[in-house]
Amino acid sequence: MRKVFIVSAVLAVMVAGAAFWWAQPLLALRNLKHALQSRDTNRVAALVDFDTLRANVIRHTDQKLDRANEDKFLGGVRSSIEKDLAAGKIESYATPEGFIHLVCDHSADGSVDMSPQPPGKPCVLDGKLQRAGYENSSHFQVVVRRSQGSGLRLMLARENDAWKVVNLADASPAK
Numbered sequence: 001m002r003k004v005f006i007v008s009a010v011l012a013v014m015v016a017g018a019a020f021w022w023a024q025p026l027l028a029l030r031n032l033k034h035a036l037q038s039r040d041t042n043r044v045a046a047l048v049d050f051d052t053l054r055a056n057v058i059r060h061t062d063q064k065l066d067r068a069n070e071d072k073f074l075g076g077v078r079s080s081i082e083k084d085l086a087a088g089k090i091e092s093y094a095t096p097e098g099f100i101h102l103v104c105d106h107s108a109d110g111s112v113d114m115s116p117q118p119p120g121k122p123c124v125l126d127g128k129l130q131r132a133g134y135e136n137s138s139h140f141q142v143v144v145r146r147s148q149g150s151g152l153r154l155m156l157a158r159e160n161d162a163w164k165v166v167n168l169a170d171a172s173p174a175k
Contacts, residue, residue: 025140
């Protein structure tokens with residue numbers, strides 16, 4: 001009887017540990033949602049790795065611009081100019097304030113309002129979780145569909161014992 005109790009207790013602890021390990025990125029997303037809703041830049045800064053986010057978004061944008069301009073007249077020059085313009089815009093979003101604007105202050109046409117918001121203006125997160133899952137043991141991906149139809153893909157990565165947002169991309173359906 002005592003062996004059954006010990007085995008049951010060990011199994012219960014293992015299941016609880018596995019459940020907690022599996023749920024950690026979801027808890028980080030919940031914390032991010034609350035930080036965004038309260039527009040708390042300090043909490044957002046703790047939940048987003050802005051250096052990695054900036055590098056990933058710039059790399060993705062550069063690749064997209066290169067593909068778009070590869071068959072065009074002076075495509076290399078166009079890509080270079082567009083990359084410089086895009087990098088400046090990405091820099092403005094790769095801050096806690098910019099990230100909050102990007103996620104919270106979008107209009108029905110999908111554009112982002114970067115003007116200063118009145119104090120206490122709530123962040124309305126009107127999206128629905130479309131997909132969430134592990135890419136591997138240290139990367140978790142989430143796709144949120146916003147009410148106006150645009151989609152947002154967030155990639156979280158494990159950094160030590162915490163999960164942080166490291167990539168952000170458009171996940172809108174192809175037109």
